[in-house]
Amino acid sequence: MQMGNSSTFLDAARELLGDRGLITDPELVEPWLTDWRGRYHGAALALASPATTDEVAALVRLAREHGVPIVPQGGNSGMCGGATPDPSGEAILLSLRRMDAVRDFDPALRRITCDAGLVLQTLHERVAEEGLRFPLTLGGKGSATVGGLVATNAGGTQVLRHGTMRALVLGLEVVTPLGEVFSDLAPLKKDNRGFDLKQLFIGSEGTLGIVTGATLALVPAVAERVVAWVGLDSLENARALLLTCQGRLRGELEGFEVLPEHCLAAVVDHLPDARRPLGEPQPWNALVELAVEDKDKVADAREALETVLADAFERGLIADAVIAANEGQAEDFWQLRDTIAPAEKALGPAVQHDISVPEAQMPAFLASIAPEIERDYPGTKAVGFGHLGDGNIHFHVLAPPEAAPAWVEEEGKEISAQVYERVTEWGGSISAEHGIGQAKLGELARLADPARLDLLRRIKAALDPDGLLNPGKLVTPTP
Amino acid sequence: MQMGNSSTFLDAARELLGDRGLITDPELVEPWLTDWRGRYHGAALALASPATTDEVAALVRLAREHGVPIVPQGGNSGMCGGATPDPSGEAILLSLRRMDAVRDFDPALRRITCDAGLVLQTLHERVAEEGLRFPLTLGGKGSATVGGLVATNAGGTQVLRHGTMRALVLGLEVVTPLGEVFSDLAPLKKDNRGFDLKQLFIGSEGTLGIVTGATLALVPAVAERVVAWVGLDSLENARALLLTCQGRLRGELEGFEVLPEHCLAAVVDHLPDARRPLGEPQPWNALVELAVEDKDKVADAREALETVLADAFERGLIADAVIAANEGQAEDFWQLRDTIAPAEKALGPAVQHDISVPEAQMPAFLASIAPEIERDYPGTKAVGFGHLGDGNIHFHVLAPPEAAPAWVEEEGKEISAQVYERVTEWGGSISAEHGIGQAKLGELARLADPARLDLLRRIKAALDPDGLLNPGKLVTPTP
Numbered sequence: 001m002q003m004g005n006s007s008t009f010l011d012a013a014r015e016l017l018g019d020r021g022l023i024t025d026p027e028l029v030e031p032w033l034t035d036w037r038g039r040y041h042g043a044a045l046a047l048a049s050p051a052t053t054d055e056v057a058a059l060v061r062l063a064r065e066h067g068v069p070i071v072p073q074g075g076n077s078g079m080c081g082g083a084t085p086d087p088s089g090e091a092i093l094l095s096l097r098r099m100d101a102v103r104d105f106d107p108a109l110r111r112i113t114c115d116a117g118l119v120l121q122t123l124h125e126r127v128a129e130e131g132l133r134f135p136l137t138l139g140g141k142g143s144a145t146v147g148g149l150v151a152t153n154a155g156g157t158q159v160l161r162h163g164t165m166r167a168l169v170l171g172l173e174v175v176t177p178l179g180e181v182f183s184d185l186a187p188l189k190k191d192n193r194g195f196d197l198k199q200l201f202i203g204s205e206g207t208l209g210i211v212t213g214a215t216l217a218l219v220p221a222v223a224e225r226v227v228a229w230v231g232l233d234s235l236e237n238a239r240a241l242l243l244t245c246q247g248r249l250r251g252e253l254e255g256f257e258v259l260p261e262h263c264l265a266a267v268v269d270h271l272p273d274a275r276r277p278l279g280e281p282q283p284w285n286a287l288v289e290l291a292v293e294d295k296d297k298v299a300d301a302r303e304a305l306e307t308v309l310a311d312a313f314e315r316g317l318i319a320d321a322v323i324a325a326n327e328g329q330a331e332d333f334w335q336l337r338d339t340i341a342p343a344e345k346a347l348g349p350a351v352q353h354d355i356s357v358p359e360a361q362m363p364a365f366l367a368s369i370a371p372e373i374e375r376d377y378p379g380t381k382a383v384g385f386g387h388l389g390d391g392n393i394h395f396h397v398l399a400p401p402e403a404a405p406a407w408v409e410e411e412g413k414e415i416s417a418q419v420y421e422r423v424t425e426w427g428g429s430i431s432a433e434h435g436i437g438q439a440k441l442g443e444l445a446r447l448a449d450p451a452r453l454d455l456l457r458r459i460k461a462a463l464d465p466d467g468l469l470n471p472g473k474l475v476t477p478t479p
Numbered sequence: 480m481q482m483g484n485s486s487t488f489l490d491a492a493r494e495l496l497g498d499r500g501l502i503t504d505p506e507l508v509e510p511w512l513t514d515w516r517g518r519y520h521g522a523a524l525a526l527a528s529p530a531t532t533d534e535v536a537a538l539v540r541l542a543r544e545h546g547v548p549i550v551p552q553g554g555n556s557g558m559c560g561g562a563t564p565d566p567s568g569e570a571i572l573l574s575l576r577r578m579d580a581v582r583d584f585d586p587a588l589r590r591i592t593c594d595a596g597l598v599l600q601t602l603h604e605r606v607a608e609e610g611l612r613f614p615l616t617l618g619g620k621g622s623a624t625v626g627g628l629v630a631t632n633a634g635g636t637q638v639l640r641h642g643t644m645r646a647l648v649l650g651l652e653v654v655t656p657l658g659e660v661f662s663d664l665a666p667l668k669k670d671n672r673g674f675d676l677k678q679l680f681i682g683s684e685g686t687l688g689i690v691t692g693a694t695l696a697l698v699p700a701v702a703e704r705v706v707a708w709v710g711l712d713s714l715e716n717a718r719a720l721l722l723t724c725q726g727r728l729r730g731e732l733e734g735f736e737v738l739p740e741h742c743l744a745a746v747v748d749h750l751p752d753a754r755r756p757l758g759e760p761q762p763w764n765a766l767v768e769l770a771v772e773d774k775d776k777v778a779d780a781r782e783a784l785e786t787v788l789a790d791a792f793e794r795g796l797i798a799d800a801v802i803a804a805n806e807g808q809a810e811d812f813w814q815l816r817d818t819i820a821p822a823e824k825a826l827g828p829a830v831q832h833d834i835s836v837p838e839a840q841m842p843a844f845l846a847s848i849a850p851e852i853e854r855d856y857p858g859t860k861a862v863g864f865g866h867l868g869d870g871n872i873h874f875h876v877l878a879p880p881e882a883a884p885a886w887v888e889e890e891g892k893e894i895s896a897q898v899y900e901r902v903t904e905w906g907g908s909i910s911a912e913h914g915i916g917q918a919k920l921g922e923l924a925r926l927a928d929p930a931r932l933d934l935l936r937r938i939k940a941a942l943d944p945d946g947l948l949n950p951g952k953l954v955t956p957t958p
Contacts, residue, residue: 108722109839153671164669180930189869190643190835191908192632192682193923194915194935194953199678203671243587251730356669360588390668429670436673444672451659455942456673462941463934474673 006045006090009066013048013092016058021098023047032076032093033085036140040081040438043089044071049098053173053181053212056094060210061179063092069468070094072206074148075119077140079354080437082152082205082473091471096147099212107132110218111170113185116147116211123216132218135162135254139338147211153203155433157337160389161254161291162219164433165202171215172198177208177464185215200459205435206470208463223295225254226302227330228309231282231320235363235388238286240317242389245288248308252301255289256389263340263385270343277333278320286388287337289330340385349399351412353419357428359391366393369422373397377415392432395419420447436474445476454478485524485569488545492527492571495537500577502526511555511572512564515619519560519917522568523550528577532652532660532691535573539689540658542571548947549573551685553627554598556619558833559916561631561684561952570950575626578691586611589697590649592664595626595690602695611697614641614733618817626690632682634912636816639868640733640770641698643912644681650694651677656687656943664694679938684914685949687942702774704733705781706809707788710761710799714842714867717765719796721868724767727787731780734768735868742819742864749822756812757799765867766816768809819864828878830891832898836907838870845872848901852876856894871911874898899926915953924955933957 014022023029024046034041045068050056063070069091073083085091099115100122106112107130114123120141123134138144138156148154150172154165162168171185184198201209232238238258245253261281268274278285292301302323309321324330344350357365370382379400384393397415399407420430420440424447436444445453456475460467467477493501502508503525513520524547529535542549548570552562564570578594579601585591586609593602599620602613617623617635627633629651634643641647650664663677680688711717717737724732740760747753757764771780781802788800803809823829836844849861858879863872876894878886899909899919903926915923924932935954939946946956 153675155669155671159669166675176930176934178933180933182930182934183928184931186906187837188835188906188908188911189838190634190638190866190871190911192634192910192912192914193908193927193931195679195683195687195938196632196645196681197931197934200674200938202675204674208674356667358666359668387669392669427665427667429667429672431671432667432669433671435671448672449662451655451661452663452672452676454657454659455655455661455676458941459674459679459938462937 006066006068009062009068010046012062013046013059016062017048017050017055021049021051021055023049029093032073032095035081035084036077036143040084041087042085043087044085044091044093045089047093047095049095051098053099053175056210056212057175057179057181059094060175060177064179064466064468067466067468068092069471070210071470072096072151072210074117074145074151075140075143077143078148078152078437079434080431080439082435082437082470083148084438086472094210096145096210096212102126103213105130111187111215112218113171113213113215114146115213116145116150118146120144120146120149127218128221131221133221134168134216135219136165136168139341146214146216150202150211150214151204151206152435155387155390155392157255157257157387159387160256166199168217169198169202169214170217172201172211173213174201174209174211177466177469182209185213187215203435205437205474207460207474208469210469220293222291222293224292224298224327225330226290226292226298226305227324227333228288228305229277229322229324229333230286230288230309230318231278231280232284232286232318233282235284235366237317238284238388239360239363241286241312244308244312249290249304252290252292253288254291255287257287257337257386258388259285259287259337259340259385260383261285262381262383263344264336266343266347267336267339270346271335271339274336274339277322277336280320282319287333344396344398347398348401349403349405349408349412350396351408351416353395353416354392354432354434355395355419355423355428355430356390356392356432357423357426361426362388362391362393365426365428366395369395369419372422373415373418376418377411380415390432417443438473441473441476485545485547488541488547489525491541492525492538495541496527496529496534500528500530500534502528508572511552511574514560514563515556515622519563520566521564522566523564523570523572524568526572526574528574530577532654535654535689535691536658536660538573539654539656543658543945543947546945546947547571548950550949551575551630551689553595553624553630554619554622556622557627557631557916558913559918561914561916561949562627563917565951573689575624575689575691581605582692584609590666590694591697592650592692592694593625594692595624595629597625599623599625599628606697607700610700612700613647613695614698615644615647625693625695629681629690629693630683630685631914634866634869634871636734636736636866638866639735645678647696648677648681648693649696651680651690652692653680653688653690656948661688664692666694682914684916684953686939686953687948689948699772701770701772703771703777703806704809705769705771705777705784706803706812707767707784708756708801708812709765709767709788709797710757710759711763711765711797712761714763714845716796717763717867718839718842720765720791723787723791728769728783731769731771732767733770734766736766736816736865737867738764738766738816738819738864739862740764741860741862742823743815745822745826746815746818749825750814750818753815753818756801756815759799761798766812823875823877826877827880828882828884828887828891829875830887830895832874832895833871833911833913834874834898834902834907834909835869835871835911836902836905840905841867841870841872844905844907845874848874848898851901852894852897855897856890859894869911896922917952920952920955
């Protein structure tokens with residue numbers, strides 16, 4: 001890119017977006033050039049913050065005229081560097097955060113249409129005012145935006161009952177790489193006018209289009225949740241308990257998370273006031289949540305869960321269990337689960353893998369991979385925890401105690417390659433919910449089935465022929 | 480196409496598929512060259528019936544080498560001529576019907592993986608043996624195949640609760656236009672390895688790939704259904720009743736169909752033993768069904784529906800209602816609904832439109848379009864019936880009593896063009912559940928938003944660069 005050229009582009013962009021919409025002051029741009037975990041760093045010509053969909057479309061057309069790549073960004077809270085530009089400084093960073101309006105909210109139809117920049121937590125609060133909820137949440141809810149959640153097909157701890165973002169998106173508005181507005185916000189329940197383009201944009205990580213608005217499905221607010229902490233001998237038993245819960249607590253079962261003793265011990269050491277929910281440490285723990293919408297049915301739900309747990313104890317499936325006596329205790333249980341990441345960080349470097357395998361095979365997979373890694377890389381500790389109900393485990397490998405900081409980039413990389421190879425052999429996914437971004441770009445190209453990769457590349461080339469939209473993310477052009 | 484060329488192709492195809500897999504006898508091919516309703520007629524080089532996915536892939540590669548177009552066909556029961564070749568006779572018809580095996584059935588996980596050629600009714604029967612059901616049904620269930628249902632994203636009368644085919648497909652196996660096998664049958668609940676390609680093939684009507692297998696979601700069998708016939712003054716009231724049912728009968732509400740008096744009268748005249756469920760004719764009728772899986776909850780469900788209907792009567796929302804006393808009566812009620820098509824056919828020619836508008840606007844839309852058409856085309860009768868809960872109405876315009884058979888192709892075509900224009904103005908879809916096929920190809924090109932059409936065309940060109948897969952269906956190349 002010629003300097004003269006980029007300055008012409010920036011002048012035109014300033015004219016289009018105004019001073020508020022085009023930020024070139026390095027101090028103001030800087031914070032958005034690094035992902036929230038500080039793993040990816042980039043550079044950019046400027047930070048564009050359009051106020052409307054039409055401004056986004058006009059900016060895309062302008063960037064196209066000047067051959068300027070565009071990196072869309074929501075809350076900058078992604079896990080794979082998908083919203084961080086490359087270091088060349090040739091791209092413009094396009095923030096959707098200024099577009100954060102609720103466009104239309106219909107509580108009777110349980111539907112909300114909003115701009116892409118609306119923050120998840122704000123969305124939660126807004127719909128709660130009408131006795132409703134948007135049933136997707138995750139750690140970054142204070143910064144994650146609707147557009148980013150759509151672009152990454154985000155998951156979280158409620159997928160078991162409500163699905164990922166894909167299941168909750170009823171309509172989309174997208175600016176295409178050619179700068180046209182594709183609007184499919186009209187909430188038609190049935191529409192067979194050709195391929196479902198909306199589905200293509202969900203999870204495309206800003207490489208096929210820029211999400212500018214979405215219509216989302218809502219569900220009734222929860223009157224009360226019933227949360228149990230369960231101790232078990234093995235992950236097989238946790239899975240057997242899960243199947244029992246799914247059979248007998250159908251409809252209300254919303255969460256089923258597992259964590260090994262290693263994770264719980266780390267959390268208890270790390271959190272000042274944390275207490276173990278059960279007296280004796282158990283090899284495995286399961287966190288089970290029922291979310292009950294109708295307050296008249298809370299007692300029934302609690303009783304049903306008690307019966308399931310009592311039966312499971314009788315059958316020798318579980319070693320111990322406790323149901324939270326109140327919301328405060330339920331919150332304490334969840335805090336143990338949600339503190340795994342910082343507790344582990346305090347133990348030293350680790351490489352993390354967000355993987356899935358067919359649900360039924362998760363216990364066998366973990367029993368195979370963890371000892372393999374610990375054997376091949378002496379001193380490491382391999383643990384899996386997370387969303388057993390979705391066949392999605394966060395598989396973390398902690399560095400040996402004496403490891404140098406460079407461990408992650410050296411031995412850690414080798415370990416990750418091995419983990420992804422095994423996952424692929426088991427018919428699983430190297431990215432269950434975090435996406436590909438720049439973090440797994442090479443591994444996807446290396447390990448994906450050639451037919452899949454060819455289709456991804458053809459679609460990318462067809463929709464974005466000049467490769468200007470979020471280049472270097474998700475899929476690379478055919479070599 | 481040169482005759483010499485096609486004979487070389489057929490020789491190679493016979494070598495590949497054997498005599499059973501390649502049928503050239505015109506008498507045996509003929510029945511598949513016309514759609515089941517006799518509206519579209521075509522010609523073909525031969526009828527290929529591969530026995531395996533690998534044979535399908537090899538045939539596609541072979542056809543590609545020889546430049547032979549391929550028209551995939553399942554049960555030949557589509558509504559838009561999507562499985563009928565053009566009259567040139569250049570294409571080969573590719574039937575999936577020989578591939579009808581159940582590959583894997585896991586009742587505990589409520590999941591079945593089968594070949595594309597499995598017939599819907601056979602699927603229903605197979606899963607019923609294990610106390611499960613596949614919750615999608617339609618008139619053509621005795622011939623419709625899984626592959627065809629996937630390719631057209633089929634709907635039916637259970638969409639209100641269970642969604643269209645898209646919601647029930649967990650995995651797919653597809654032969655691409657290049658003759659590669661894309662397999663995504665592994666039932667991963669979470670997989671964010673790029674664009675969800677599976678979603679792209681669902682509803683693509685054989686223009687992007689040939690569905691050869693699918694993994695489908697199952698639900699528990701119904702212990703008993705509770706079915707009510709309701710008389711109402713208006714479609715607005717039917718919609719108000721629907722919203723009440725959705726709020727208060729959540730979960731079990733599976734069907735909500737509406738039909739005007741005109742349809743019911745035609746059915747009662749047509750069916751020898753048919754009886755009106757209610758004493759007095761009402762302007763509108765609603766058929767409401769609860770499907771109860773747990774037999775201990777049938778009485779509760781019936782009571783809940785009784786209460787809802789009694790309240791609706793008190794509020795003046797409904798004029799009269801009766802709940803079927805037993806399964807036989809429930810079946811009678813449904814027969815009235817399912818006989819609309821033949822009853823209407825007996826009245827004379829008609830043009831039919833499978834359309835959707837945003838659900839809330841369906842009553843207003845129908846109140847606007849029906850008088851408009853009857854005014855502009857004197858002597859016609861315009862009626863709408865069907866899936867009110869999905870915002871999907873089958874809008875039929877009956878010819879004037881004295882109309883000539885050519886009416887459908889002349890005035891009928893004009894009427895359809897006007898209906899589709901109005902639907903588009905109202906933000907609706909010219910194809911809610913039947914697809915585009917060849918029937919609506921021109922209307923989609925004429926009325927679709929240019930941004931949508933451009934995306935459809937780019938994707939088609941990217942995946943099928945030579946345009947050999949089901950040409951002349953769904954989307955035409957850029958003119």
